[in-house]
Amino acid sequence: MIELKNITKTYELNKNDKVVALDNVNLTINEGELVVLKGASGSGKSTILSLIAALSKPTSGEVIVDNKKISKLPDNFASVYRRDNIGFIFQKYNLIPTLSVKENIILPLVPLNPPANEIVEKLDRVAKMFNISHKKDAIVRNLSGGEQQRVAIARANVNDPKILIADEPTANLDEKLSLNFIEILRELKALNKTIVIATHDPLFFDLDFVDREIQVHNGKIIL
Amino acid sequence: MKNKINVYLIEYAINAILRQKSKSFFIVFVFTLLTFLLTSVFFITNSIRYELDSTVDTLPQIIVQKIKAGRHYDIDVDAVDNILEIAGVSDAVARVWGYYYFANAGVNFSVVGIEQYENQYKNSFDKIASKFDLSEIDSKVSMVVGHGVKETMHDSYYKEYFNFIKPDGTLKRVNIAGVFEADTQLESNDVIVMSKDTIREIFDIDESKATDIVVKVANPEEIPMVVSKIKLIYPDTRIISSEDLKVSYQNIFDYKSGIFLALFIISLFTFFIIIYDKSSGLSSEEKREIGILKAIGWRVDDVLKEKFYESFIISFFAYTLGVGFSFAYVYIFQAPILQNIFVGYSQLKTSFELPFIFDLQTLFLVFFLSVPIYIAATIIPSWKVATLEADEVIR
Amino acid sequence: MSSDLLKKKNAFVELVGLPDLAISTEATYVRHRSVSDIFSIYKDDGTLREYFPSTYAISHSHTMNLHSTNLHAIKKNNEK
Ligand SMILES: Nc1ncnc2c1ncn2[C@@H]1O[C@H](COP(=O)(O)OP(=O)(O)OP(=O)(O)O)[C@@H](O)[C@H]1O
Ligand SMILES: [Mg+2]
Numbered sequence: 011m012i013e014l015k016n017i018t019k020t021y022e023l024n025k026n027d028k029v030v031a032l033d034n035v036n037l038t039i040n041e042g043e044l045v046v047l048k049g050a051s052g053s054g055k056s057t058i059l060s061l062i063a064a065l066s067k068p069t070s071g072e073v074i075v076d077n078k079k080i081s082k083l084p085d086n087f088a089s090v091y092r093r094d095n096i097g098f099i100f101q102k103y104n105l106i107p108t109l110s111v112k113e114n115i116i117l118p119l120v121p122l123n124p125p126a127n128e129i130v131e132k133l134d135r136v137a138k139m140f141n142i143s144h145k146k147d148a149i150v151r152n153l154s155g156g157e158q159q160r161v162a163i164a165r166a167n168v169n170d171p172k173i174l175i176a177d178e179p180t181a182n183l184d185e186k187l188s189l190n191f192i193e194i195l196r197e198l199k200a201l202n203k204t205i206v207i208a209t210h211d212p213l214f215f216d217l218d219f220v221d222r223e224i225q226v227h228n229g230k231i232i233l
Numbered sequence: 234m235k236n237k238i239n240v241y242l243i244e245y246a247i248n249a250i251l252r253q254k255s256k257s258f259f260i261v262f263v264f265t266l267l268t269f270l271l272t273s274v275f276f277i278t279n280s281i282r283y284e285l286d287s288t289v290d291t292l293p294q295i296i297v298q299k300i301k302a303g304r305h306y307d308i309d310v311d312a313v314d315n316i317l318e319i320a321g322v323s324d325a326v327a328r329v330w331g332y333y334y335f336a337n338a339g340v341n342f343s344v345v346g347i348e349q350y351e352n353q354y355k356n357s358f359d360k361i362a363s364k365f366d367l368s369e370i371d372s373k374v375s376m377v378v379g380h381g382v383k384e385t386m387h388d389s390y391y392k393e394y395f396n397f398i399k400p401d402g403t404l405k406r407v408n409i410a411g412v413f414e415a416d417t418q419l420e421s422n423d424v425i426v427m428s429k430d431t432i433r434e435i436f437d438i439d440e441s442k443a444t445d446i447v448v449k450v451a452n453p454e455e456i457p458m459v460v461s462k463i464k465l466i467y468p469d470t471r472i473i474s475s476e477d478l479k480v481s482y483q484n485i486f487d488y489k490s491g492i493f494l495a496l497f498i499i500s501l502f503t504f505f506i507i508i509y510d511k512s513s514g515l516s517s518e519e520k521r522e523i524g525i526l527k528a529i530g531w532r533v534d535d536v537l538k539e540k541f542y543e544s545f546i547i548s549f550f551a552y553t554l555g556v557g558f559s560f561a562y563v564y565i566f567q568a569p570i571l572q573n574i575f576v577g578y579s580q581l582k583t584s585f586e587l588p589f590i591f592d593l594q595t596l597f598l599v600f601f602l603s604v605p606i607y608i609a610a611t612i613i614p615s616w617k618v619a620t621l622e623a624d625e626v627i628r
Numbered sequence: 629m630s631s632d633l634l635k636k637k638n639a640f641v642e643l644v645g646l647p648d649l650a651i652s653t654e655a656t657y658v659r660h661r662s663v664s665d666i667f668s669i670y671k672d673d674g675t676l677r678e679y680f681p682s683t684y685a686i687s688h689s690h691t692m693n694l695h696s697t698n699l700h701a702i703k704k705n706n707e708k
Binding site (some may be wrong): 298421612 | 641645665667
């Protein structure tokens with residue numbers, strides 16, 4: 011389902027200086043699989059995730075999702091691809107702090123201009139599912155970290171995407187909330203979604219429902 | 234679904250405006266002030282020009298002045314006879330009028346002479362002058378004055394008559410026989426009408442001289458021809474035709490003259506500060522927001538559409554507000570303060586009603602000077618950010 | 629403007645025969661701008677004397693020095 015072929019990603023800091031974030035990475039993730047990317051800070055995990063989500067383009071190599079070359083998509087098509095296929099739970103959540111919970115969650119639906127009842131339906135479904143219904147009208151800025159994360163998860167799922175991506179989902183959570191997230195993850199896995207998680211939190215290691223753990227080191231995948 | 238207006242996008246745009254209360258308020262304030270100032274100025278000048286244009290056809294067809302050493306000079310009354318001989322001329326009259334400085338109040342009056350009070354004048358006086366006493370006019374040396382003149386004279390305790398100081402220092406007492414009606418103030422405020430004989434005495438103008446000569450031409454088509462003939466006979470004259478007057482009325486407010494320039498510069502300056510501020514880059518929160526929207530699947534044109542709604546709503550709202558205020562200010566409150574810029578702070582106060590003119594052109598002009606520029610200034614920097622890689626923006 | 633008032637104003641203008649409005653009466657070149665000569669703007673002062681603020685907004689007449697335009701009219705007529 012997701013295929014990374016000979017991916018290299020370099021960032022030019024200035025004319026003479028560049029960082030090689032990924033170095034000839036090959037990776038295949040199957041449909042319905044839950045994959046955990048492990049590795050030290052700066053090893054290139056986030057870079058892999060943003061390539062899968064078409065948030066950035068590889069310097070060389072190809073990203074193929076559902077037989078489509080994602081890495082070659084023009085900007086507008088990349089947006090549509092994300093909208094239809096990807097639910098991204100960002101490390102810093104990337105919510106709009108001045109909007110309410112409800113407004114944040116329905117944000118991916120806005121450009122689609124769906125009928126009002128469809129919006130309400132989808133909103134209610136994810137709000138219930140991730141236990142945030144009671145705060146629907148609260149302003150996101152005023153929520154606790156755990157609540158904000160649940161809003162971010164709800165937003166990532168409002169379109170019912172096939173692929174879920176989470177970057178360091180437990181980095182800002184205490185242990186109880188982290189365990190909570192793992193339970194949510196278990197439910198999502200049961201919905202047969204393809205899930206890719208980048209983390210160095212040991213809580214994720216050796217979980218029964220995780221299909222594969224992949225070690226990333228200095229921009230390379232270690233098998 | 235393509236053609237349907239996306240209410241969620243509009244809702245989001247309105248939300249975005251309301252979220253940044255102080256910033257939006259500031260923009261609305263400056264924008265409203267700008268449109269208010271511009272439209273008010275245009276409304277007032279339009280009204281004044283309308284006022285002028287409404288009487289332009291009543292003015293003399295040709296005015297002949299003698300110019301000597303570059304200055305307006307008294308013309309020989311004999312010229313009237315020669316002008317009357319030109320083919321096409323139906324009438325020519327030597328006029329006497331001038332500018333009388335009333336030192337006591339520091340005010341200038343425009344003194345205009347007419348032939349002895351003939352019947353035709355009596356009729357028109359009946360129409361335009363109040364407190365008009367016919368019997369007095371026939372028996373005493375008298376005048377009809379504008380409203381402002383009356384007030385000024387009253388302040389100096391001249392209620393029944395006025396003493397003009399003649400060039401030789403002696404006084405000439407002239408009776409106030411009537412006052413022009415107050416609603417013609419804009420034309421009549423500083424005017425004194427009296428007989429030519431009295432004016433000649435007050436200004437010491439010889440019987441053989443006149444201030445200028447007005448000429449009537451039966452066929453308006455022939456005016457240029459008559460003008461050139463007069464010019465041939467009297468090369469030392471300046472001839473003002475009704476066409477020239479129209480031209481003169483048209484350019485009464487040219488956009489180069491002082492206060493306009495100042496007003497424009499200040500307004501444009503303020504406006505461009507805002508635009509500069511906007512186009513010099515978005516704040517990091519604004520950038521981040523665009524990045525987030527793109528990351529969750531908004532296309533560039535979705536973002537730009539939202540920015541368009543946002544800027545259109547705010548600028549159109551401010552525009553409407555500014556225009557509304559200026560309508561009320563100019564036509565209901567008669568433009569206090571700003572009106573004085575155009576009619577002057579002269580000692581002789583003129584108060585008048587600005588005639589209401591609904592001028593679509595002004596509204597369009599101000600609209601296109603403001604709203605699209607603002608929208609562009611909002612969209613362009615957003616477009617710059619929106620076309621960046623989303624990953625870069627939200628990192 | 630009501631037609632009644634318009635009639636009154638026109639009657640007044642016809643009687644007096646002077647163009648321009650009774651505003652800025654301290655400045656001849658504004659009060660009688662259409663019939664002023666080029667010197668009237670320097671009458672009170674060697675430099676252009678402004679009567680703030682009306683003379684900033686109202687420009688003096690551009691037909692002030694009509695010598696040239698009149699000559700132009702003559703030429704045109706002679707050509708005919
Ligand atoms: N936009 C960028 N410009 C320059 N360098 C970048 C950029 N993005 C990432 N890098 C560099 O690429 C390398 C990989 O970064 P990446 O964020 O993928 O690491 P990571 O494994 O996610 O680390 P962490 O666990 O700290 O999130 C790092 O050295 C980082 O400094
Ligand atoms: Mg990372």
